[in-house]
Amino acid sequence: MYYSQHLSCICMPHAVLLQPKRSWSSSHSNAGKRLGHCTQVPRNVNLEKLRSGYLFPEISKRESEHMQKNPHASLLRLGIGDTTEPIPDIITLAMVEHVRGLSTILGYRGYGAEQGNMALRKAIAEKLYQDMGIKADEIFVSDGAQCDISRLQMLLGPNVTVAVQDPSFPAYIDSSVIVGRAGELEEETGKYENIIYMNCGPENNFFPDLSTTPRTDIIFFCSPNNPTGHAASRQQLKQLVAFAKANGSIIIYDSAYAAYITDESPKSIFEIPGAKEVAIEISSFSKFAGFTGVRLGWSVVPKELLYSNGFPVIKDFNRIVCTCFNGASNIAQAGGLACLSTDGYQALRNVIDYYMENANIIVDAFSSLGSNVYGGTNAPYIWAHFPGLSSWNVFSEILEKTNIVTVPGRGFGPGGEQYIRVSSFGQRERIIEASRRIKKFLR
Ligand SMILES: Cc1ncc(COP(=O)(O)O)c(C=O)c1O
Numbered sequence: 456m457y458y459s460q461h462l463s464c465i466c467m468p469h470a471v472l473l474q475p476k477r478s479w480s481s482s483h484s485n486a487g488k489r490l491g492h493c494t495q496v497p498r499n500v501n502l503e504k505l506r507s508g509y510l511f512p513e514i515s516k517r518e519s520e521h522m523q524k525n526p527h528a529s530l531l532r533l534g535i536g537d538t539t540e541p542i543p544d545i546i547t548l549a550m551v552e553h554v555r556g557l558s559t560i561l562g563y564r565g566y567g568a569e570q571g572n573m574a575l576r577k578a579i580a581e582k583l584y585q586d587m588g589i590k591a592d593e594i595f596v597s598d599g600a601q602c603d604i605s606r607l608q609m610l611l612g613p614n615v616t617v618a619v620q621d622p623s624f625p626a627y628i629d630s631s632v633i634v635g636r637a638g639e640l641e642e643e644t645g646k647y648e649n650i651i652y653m654n655c656g657p658e659n660n661f662f663p664d665l666s667t668t669p670r671t672d673i674i675f676f677c678s679p680n681n682p683t684g685h686a687a688s689r690q691q692l693k694q695l696v697a698f699a700k701a702n703g704s705i706i707i708y709d710s711a712y713a714a715y716i717t718d719e720s721p722k723s724i725f726e727i728p729g730a731k732e733v734a735i736e737i738s739s740f741s742k743f744a745g746f747t748g749v750r751l752g753w754s755v756v757p758k759e760l761l762y763s764n765g766f767p768v769i770k771d772f773n774r775i776v777c778t779c780f781n782g783a784s785n786i787a788q789a790g791g792l793a794c795l796s797t798d799g800y801q802a803l804r805n806v807i808d809y810y811m812e813n814a815n816i817i818v819d820a821f822s823s824l825g826s827n828v829y830g831g832t833n834a835p836y837i838w839a840h841f842p843g844l845s846s847w848n849v850f851s852e853i854l855e856k857t858n859i860v861t862v863p864g865r866g867f868g869p870g871g872e873q874y875i876r877v878s879s880f881g882q883r884e885r886i887i888e889a890s891r892r893i894k895k896f897l898r
Pocket residue numbers: 536598599600601602624677681709711738739740741747751752
């Protein structure tokens with residue numbers, strides 16, 4: 456549903472408030488009595504093109520409705536991919552020490568470098584991009600990968616063409632729409648005009664058929680993928696880099712879940728020779744270190760990556776970062792540095808192993824009853840297939856019958872229809888209980 460379809464402004468400028476303030480959506484359902492004052496400012500047409508709600512707020516809304524109907528239900532949230540386990544002490548203590556220092560003359564720090572603290576940039580380069588030729592000054596520390604997706608959209612502007620995996624993390628498409636790159640949403644297909652959707656499902660080993668994929672300027676690619684949990688193989692990534700090179704495209708590679716890879720799949724696009732000439736990588740401490748609330752990420756923009764006129768992309772990204780971002784919190788960066796210390800890194804590996812054991816338990820629950828289930832080996836997400844069924848219906852049925860919140864695959868694009876995503880972030884006893892309920896539901 457689109458607000459734009461229903462909301463031609465019926466109030467006049469300087470309308471008088473007659474009733475107490477109501478939310479936009481409730482005023483929408485009773486538009487004739489809408490309160491407020493219409494300015495003469497038109498709504499951004501690109502925002503009008505967006506679906507009514509971003510996926511996760513919509514899920515929260517349905518969850519609240521369920522809880523209103525069933526106030527005593529014991530709800531298990533395996534929907535939104537938020538981490539649940541405490542951040543290891545060694546990391547929080549480094550942040551505490553930094554915070555204490557801020558109250559001292561010697562330890563006080565104000566603004567830092569917009570690109571991030573050099574010690575952290577070096578640690579990221581050395582620990583996570585070893586032998587890939589990535590230098591510290593090609594790393595830009597951020598307040599999270601999602602924020603960097605938007606900054607990259609600002610960098611690229613509205614006039615580039617774009618391809619995304621289908622299904623994919625919704626931010627790539629939504630931010631493309633917001634910067635004005637997309638046409639209208641086609642109701643029938645669920646796809647925006649002017650965006651190329653690269654289908655990735657079990658039938659193509661979750662990798663797009665590049666022989667039929669049209670050239671675009673930008674290719675968003677996420678591995679391990681949210682939501683399917685698939686980590687692209689070295690061979691697949693070599694094909695992707697060759698495809699980008701042949702077409703003169705830029706890959707925006709999201710490696711937010713790289714730390715969850717347990718097999719030989721590359722953890723970075725820069726493991727692939729030649730990738731520095733065609734790729735930017737965005738990544739995050741969110742899922743790697745439980746920093747979803749602390750907020751810390753980074754982007755790698757190699758110096759070799761040039762626009763068609765030969766100008767280095769890194770110079771423009773630096774400009775964007777300096778203009779639109781004033782650097783990540785120095786407290787979060789102190790924590791980030793501790794994450795990359797030998798002991799900090801080991802402590803984080805233990806937490807990741809815990810989540811991956813959870814993933815095993817959930818995968819077993821689905822597969823023991825013969826369901827087709829993917830993911831869960833290189834990512835904390837399980838992608839369960841319900842052939843022929845609508846994913847929102849499966850979501851609702853699971854919520855109703857098991858009190859488990861999942862995510863309907865459709866929320867990740869038309870290619871997610873018939874699937875649900877189950878997150879393995881959670882405390883063990885809750886995961887075991889969820890697995891018991893899933894088995895009962897599937898039986
Ligand atoms: C693929 C992917 N990229 C980026 C993000 C956002 O990460 P951050 O918390 O660093 O903004 C998420 C969050 O769920 C994600 O799944």
